[in-house]
Amino acid sequence: MPATLAEKILARASGRDRVEPGEVIWVTPDLVTTPEVSFPAYVKRLRDNGIDRFALPERVVVAIDHEVPVHSREGAERNRLTRQLARETGVGHLFDGEGITHPLVIERGLVRPLSFVAAADTHTPSLGGVGALGIPFGIELTMILATGRIWVKVPETVRVEIGGRCPPGVTARDLVLAVMTRIDADLANYRIIELGGDAVAALSIPERMTLCGLCVDMGAKSAVTEVDERCVAFLAERGVADAAPVRSDPGCRYAEVIAFDASTLAPQVSIPPSPTHVRPVTELAHTAIQHAYIGSCASGTLAELSAAADLLEGRRVHADVQMLVIPATRRIYQQAMEQGVLARLSAAGAMVSPPTCGPCFGGLAQLAAGEARISTSTRNDPGRMGSRDATIYLGSALTVAASAVAGRIADPRDFLPAERKDIAP
């Protein structure tokens, strides 16, 4: 029987030849990730229930990423406790200020194609960019830490086939926003989104991670892209040996197949109250913004920082705009520094902070009532970045950089120099 990529992953994780959509199965995650904002609470809950050790501690990743550098007294205590408990429980990896969990575990070669990753944090589906299945479990991570396994209802897959190529100024963010306009919550719920086609094959691996990571915001259980030679080479550079291309079998069953062409797309923006409220950037032109942010697990890649720096070349961030840039990991920070990208961003008037989730959930650079920010982060629920009466728009790094210069939401295509217009970052 032909299987989808997600079914292959779940079959492997459950030690079976195949699984059927709708079945409830036990799976043993290859990796279990939790940030510091959850970890001490999980350990306490387990200890309160008489469980004081993890079944497979070597598979557990604890990342201090939400509040870095720490800037509250309770955060300081939480971080201290996180380090102590990580030692006591013997977890495989404690990443202390090294970057945001999801891009970090890829960067460190901890995730392979067909891996099953259980996470505390919502945006783990970005691991689908290397053909792994990342699923958020929240508080149920306690059960996974205790027993090493978790139940999963095998989901159906929705195939999204994206043909053509992104035109200049149109990025992976714009692609996933275009997907959101075609898949509603009823279709996405309890399903895997599988993204493929020429437009996806043309994307870099970090861009595919952006694509997959944001699928959770349309209500999907997770998302995944095919593993091709480009992905295998990317992983090999990060120490993942012997990975091989893998994809869904021809003739496998999809709940639905949705197809569209990337070459006719324009830059798009999510407006409040949620990421699925998508509008063409041109409809929002002249919307004033006072804050611009490039970063988060869905962004903050070296390519995006470079593209933003290119767009800002010879320009300055508008006098009424605070622009903040946060590389997603310390390694990206380091590379961007060595390549002069951070210097160019800073020269154009942007602030640069060390890797953290910070602003994405209002932990840093909060917004006041009446203010507006355009951001590459994951969600724009009212109140997510401070005041409930602030407005959050979500767009690509190019759209954010263009808007930062204009002081209003701007179409990045108006800012691309003629000779760079063939490059879609």
Place this chain on the structure above:
Amino acid sequence: MTDAYSGRCWRFGDDLASDQLIPPQHVFEYDPAVLRRHLLAELRPELSQQAAPGDLVVTGRNFANGSNHSHPFLAMKEMGVGLICASISRGPFRLAVFMGIPLLVAGAEIIAQLGDGDALRVDFATGDIRNESTGRRFTVEPLSPFLLDIIAAGGGLTYARSLLATEGTDHAKR
């Protein structure tokens, strides 16, 4: 728990948001005895006083949507009530199992036949729903045996503890 619940039907409508089940100002409250007093209190102030173990909360579609908080389920567990709803998304479904609340999903046409105050008998293992007040009987997809085991143990963590006691961590090998 046994696989079957017998009790009163507490009937509610569609789209009960998590924040409506327990108002968000109680988000830092984890004492089940306190939380039960707030469960659906704005809609049915008498629920906390009158609900008895074995009773069933019966709702329309999209139960506990919105914030993924365990509080409503802590309160339901304290009351000892089960759940029948027309639909529930992944997050709250998993939370219900993790907290040890038995539940069934039934079509809207079945929900419409379960009136407030009716005497119900519900078998979560077979999917059998009997309305003893009207004599009508319905069958829906039962809970998976896996999930029944977790719920019967009292939820994810008590299940984990008993699993560790009987098998150690051998089950995690594959």
